Amino acid sequence: MTRKSAYPYWFFIPAGVIFAILFIVPTVASFYFSLTYWDPFEARFAGWDNYVQFFSEPFLVRGVLNTLFFAFLTSALKTGLGLLLAVLLTSGIFAQGFLRSVVFFPVLVSTIGVGLLFQELMHPTQGAINVALAAIGIDGPGWLVNPKLALFSVALVDVWRGVGLATLIYIAGLSTIGPEYYEAARIDGATRWQQFWRVTVPLVRPATNTVIVLSLIGGLRLFDLIWAMTRGGPGFSSDVLASVIYKQYQAGFWGLSTAGNVILFLMIAAIVAPLAWWLNRRELEA
Amino acid sequence: MARVVLRNLRKSFGALEVIKGVDLEIEDGEFCVFVGPSGCGKSTLLRMISGLEPHTSGAIEIGGRDVSGAEPSERGIAMVFQNYALYPHLTVRENIGFGLSLARVPKEERNRKVDAVAEVLQLGPYLDRKPKALSGGQRQRVAIGRAIVRDPEVFLFDEPLSNLDAALRSQMRIELTELHERLGSTMVYVTHDQVEAMTMADKIVVLNGGRIEQVGTPMELYESPATPFVAGFIGSPQMNLFEGGAARTMGCDVYGIRPEHLTISDGAGQWVGRVRHVERLGADTIVHLDVPDLGPLVARVDGGLTYAIGQQVHASPDPERAFKYRG
Amino acid sequence: MTDRSLTARNYAMGVVALLLAFVVFIVPFLFVAINAMKTAPDAAQLDFSLPERWVFWENVVTTVQTRDYALLLAYWNSTLITVCAITILVIFGAMVGFVIQRRPSPVSRFVYVLILSGLMIPPAVVPTIWVLQGINLFKTLQGMILIQVAYGLGFTVLLFRAFIATIPRELDEAAIIDGAKPWQVFFRVVLPLLKPVTVTVIVVQSISIFNDFTHPLYYLPGRDNVTVQLTLYNFQSQFASQNNLLFMNILLITIPPLIVFVFFNRQIVAGMTSGAVKG
Numbered sequence: 011m012t013r014k015s016a017y018p019y020w021f022f023i024p025a026g027v028i029f030a031i032l033f034i035v036p037t038v039a040s041f042y043f044s045l046t047y048w049d050p051f052e053a054r055f056a057g058w059d060n061y062v063q064f065f066s067e068p069f070l071v072r073g074v075l076n077t078l079f080f081a082f083l084t085s086a087l088k089t090g091l092g093l094l095l096a097v098l099l100t101s102g103i104f105a106q107g108f109l110r111s112v113v114f115f116p117v118l119v120s121t122i123g124v125g126l127l128f129q130e131l132m133h134p135t136q137g138a139i140n141v142a143l144a145a146i147g148i149d150g151p152g153w154l155v156n157p158k159l160a161l162f163s164v165a166l167v168d169v170w171r172g173v174g175l176a177t178l179i180y181i182a183g184l185s186t187i188g189p190e191y192y193e194a195a196r197i198d199g200a201t202r203w204q205q206f207w208r209v210t211v212p213l214v215r216p217a218t219n220t221v222i223v224l225s226l227i228g229g230l231r232l233f234d235l236i237w238a239m240t241r242g243g244p245g246f247s248s249d250v251l252a253s254v255i256y257k258q259y260q261a262g263f264w265g266l267s268t269a270g271n272v273i274l275f276l277m278i279a280a281i282v283a284p285l286a287w288w289l290n291r292r293e294l295e296a
Numbered sequence: 297m298a299r300v301v302l303r304n305l306r307k308s309f310g311a312l313e314v315i316k317g318v319d320l321e322i323e324d325g326e327f328c329v330f331v332g333p334s335g336c337g338k339s340t341l342l343r344m345i346s347g348l349e350p351h352t353s354g355a356i357e358i359g360g361r362d363v364s365g366a367e368p369s370e371r372g373i374a375m376v377f378q379n380y381a382l383y384p385h386l387t388v389r390e391n392i393g394f395g396l397s398l399a400r401v402p403k404e405e406r407n408r409k410v411d412a413v414a415e416v417l418q419l420g421p422y423l424d425r426k427p428k429a430l431s432g433g434q435r436q437r438v439a440i441g442r443a444i445v446r447d448p449e450v451f452l453f454d455e456p457l458s459n460l461d462a463a464l465r466s467q468m469r470i471e472l473t474e475l476h477e478r479l480g481s482t483m484v485y486v487t488h489d490q491v492e493a494m495t496m497a498d499k500i501v502v503l504n505g506g507r508i509e510q511v512g513t514p515m516e517l518y519e520s521p522a523t524p525f526v527a528g529f530i531g532s533p534q535m536n537l538f539e540g541g542a543a544r545t546m547g548c549d550v551y552g553i554r555p556e557h558l559t560i561s562d563g564a565g566q567w568v569g570r571v572r573h574v575e576r577l578g579a580d581t582i583v584h585l586d587v588p589d590l591g592p593l594v595a596r597v598d599g600g601l602t603y604a605i606g607q608q609v610h611a612s613p614d615p616e617r618a619f620k621y622r623g
Numbered sequence: 624m625t626d627r628s629l630t631a632r633n634y635a636m637g638v639v640a641l642l643l644a645f646v647v648f649i650v651p652f653l654f655v656a657i658n659a660m661k662t663a664p665d666a667a668q669l670d671f672s673l674p675e676r677w678v679f680w681e682n683v684v685t686t687v688q689t690r691d692y693a694l695l696l697a698y699w700n701s702t703l704i705t706v707c708a709i710t711i712l713v714i715f716g717a718m719v720g721f722v723i724q725r726r727p728s729p730v731s732r733f734v735y736v737l738i739l740s741g742l743m744i745p746p747a748v749v750p751t752i753w754v755l756q757g758i759n760l761f762k763t764l765q766g767m768i769l770i771q772v773a774y775g776l777g778f779t780v781l782l783f784r785a786f787i788a789t790i791p792r793e794l795d796e797a798a799i800i801d802g803a804k805p806w807q808v809f810f811r812v813v814l815p816l817l818k819p820v821t822v823t824v825i826v827v828q829s830i831s832i833f834n835d836f837t838h839p840l841y842y843l844p845g846r847d848n849v850t851v852q853l854t855l856y857n858f859q860s861q862f863a864s865q866n867n868l869l870f871m872n873i874l875l876i877t878i879p880p881l882i883v884f885v886f887f888n889r890q891i892v893a894g895m896t897s898g899a900v901k902g
Contacts, residue, residue, distance in 0.1 A: 014805075015726060015805075016725075016795060016799050016805050016808060017721070017722045017725040017726040017805065018722070018805050019722065019730060021718040021719065021721065021722040021805075021809070022718075022719055022722060022734055024714075024715045024718065025715035025716060025718065025719045025738075025772075025776055025780075026719070026734070028711075028715070028769050028772050028773050028776075029737075029738060029741070029772075029773050029776050031754060031758070031773075032751065032754065032755075032769055032770055032772075032773040033741055033746065033751075033773045033774070034737070035750075035754055036746065036747040036748075036750035036751040036753070036754050037744060037746075037747050037750075039747070039750040039753070039754070040747030040749075040750045043749065043750055043753075048749070098636070098640060101633065101636075102633050103633045103634075103636045103637035103640060104633060104634045104636070104637020104638060104640075104641070105637050105640075105641055106637070108641075109637075109640055109641065109644055111884075111888065112644045112648050112649060113644065113648060114892075115648070115881075115884060116648065117895075118830050118834075118880040118881075118883070118884050118891070119834075119877050119880060120834045120836070120851075120852055120855065120873070120876050120877065120880075121834060121836060121852075122836050122852050122855050122856055123655075123855060123873040123876060123877060126855065126859055126869060126873065127651055127654070127655055127870075127873060128651070130654075130669055130866065131651060131654065133669060136668065136669040136670070137669060138650075138654060138669065138670070138671060141670065141671075170647070170648075175895060178892060178895055178896055179895070179896050181896075182892075182896035227742075227743055230745075231745050233837045234836040234837050234852075237836075238836075238856065238859075252745070252837075255748060256748075256840075256841075259748065259749055259841070264749045267748070267749050268747060268749045268750060271745060271747045271748060271749070271750075272747075274745050275744055275745055275747075278743060278744070278745065279743070279744075282743060346796075346800065348796050348799065348800070367799075368796075368799050368800045369799065369800060369801065369802035369803075373800065374800065375796070375797070375800050377793040377796070377797060378793075379791055379793055381791060381793035381794050381796065381797040382797075383794060383797075383798075383812055384816060385815040385816055394798070394801050394811075395800075395801030395802055398798075398801055398802045398803050398807060398811075399802055442797070442801075446801070
């Protein structure tokens, strides 16, 4: 009996056409174009040249390494701080609801706005941060002008902007842990510290996995904040793959830019897919 | 005329066959109940009649018409679901009239029909409410109203009373029976509750493992169950069934005797046992015995009799009412 | 954890947390607000003093008038893109989520995985420009709208699919028996029931599309197509010496998300945390 299903596949078509043309086709085409010398006028086959260039030119290699550094640093900080903030903001402290809103609000604000704001606040001499540090006798660093520090400074701002989302996810995760676990632990004589490590951390695992995976993907793909704050500078010191892709596109090296895109895609796939699998497996075993 | 005829009906999910060849005739105007344990295929069978579940092979006829390939809406059926399936965003009036509005029935006619149905089911005061604002019994009536307004040849009920509390359930049993008498339509009713089956049905179909175990009137199934499965399923408390050595001494493979057909006495009797547990129901008392020759044995006796735990008694079956099965 | 009453300890910790939050999270926004009300030389100091002269309204007018009212045009463009993209996303995304949830099959699973991969895979920007040029949608608002639909689909389908799982299938079946065609089942029975999750999708996606900088930068260059985030970016390069106007601009584009946040806090939280607590 092959009557028509009540849930026809043609429901996929309207969204599917848009998605296929504007996402799948470019993604598939990117593998080809990454193997060409491509500029606004022509695309000539180039073999692996673009990839070779990516892993031999120091400023491009720097971009790849910076991307990894940035993603792992911000992900680790968001995970750790997010959990601590979430525990604090579910412990019944004064003004808890207001504090949650305050921590979360930067997530919703324009990234460009945040970037430009912190560019001013991190001004080496006049910026409010260094002025405040000077008032207590500390000689503040050149946050964004010191090549050794620029990427790290942007990472701090990214954590400032994104920790609210991690906190929110953790709060949702914590709310699924019933009070009876803590009651049982207290009857067994667990201290607050032990309750945190033996009850909270293991039981909030699904939220941790989400935070790690989301912030890693976001960190690897980040463009707008870096572009607003440093444009990859000083020099190439805070360039990441996403900013390299844009710069090479602007300069007319479309093939190189697309190779950067493919590298970013493969990097995310190589890091996030096994990680998500491994985290999920541990979750099942736990 | 709306006879429902199923011919060698089968259903497989992949390699798993869940309905293993069902032949059944439901007469016009009959109240037919499918009963069986969960997983026996009774709901699947009903959904196949409705057309919501396509069948793998065989044929379904409704009112003399082969509807095997027809859409659910073309089969002349209406269905009442276990969870009522009322549209939460529509009022009672819109819920009952939904099918009519899909069929582009003009508004005045639609309202007239909905009002008539509401009259029958005493839903008049609630027509402008949303389902959320109704009690369980009222929701049940709206679901039935939605079925009646379609003026179907066959009503299909999928465990419609299982979400109601016990008092409401027995009231709705009576209402449904009265509705059946008034409308005179064919009704097919699925339940796992043998009390519903016994009290409402003209014809009971006992299903087990995707096959029909027995078809008959309630009393036929009670008086002469064709298999030990039916014997154990119909009647409460359950019939005492014995296999193996105990049955062989009685000259059969399975021996069954209902609790109400056992006599308990202090004097002589067929079996000797000890009272293990006594349940007092008021009018009746259920006595659980341990009989060394048989195993556990349950008897229903008059509520006035008293037995002490551990007391030794004799139990005798009414030989006319005992069932002996072979194979 | 169990004692939720406001003990002295909780009160003290709350006050400390408030002070910290004030310095870390609120002071930067105050900084924006104060400097947005200063004159240009005053704001160039980048300090925390109150304005010497309060010029809030003048700054609003100047910021809006800059570059032939570029900000107003940008507001119009951004709003148009956001509204159109979200309308398409909600209807088409709900249709996809509906069939994927209701009809578990290899085809559905394949489509689902493909669409979810969009959450992870970075868009291939230059090839996308190549495709947009090929269909004459590069540098057009229509093209930008469709891009936002394609990029927002993963999240939208994820949310809709999860919500549709909570709608009893019997509702569809009752409608089918009532004679509804598949599109009637969807538009007359299911879609009206998706209101809560639709609000969530609208709120979360509108913030993300309105705040999007990267994709308009690539796919929508040109003065006439400027979006809100791009004006801010252009502003910075043009008026490096006028911090007061820069901060006023930041203030003006932060207001819409702030309003949305105040009114739809609950839906935002629901949307942002979906999937966090795995089912």
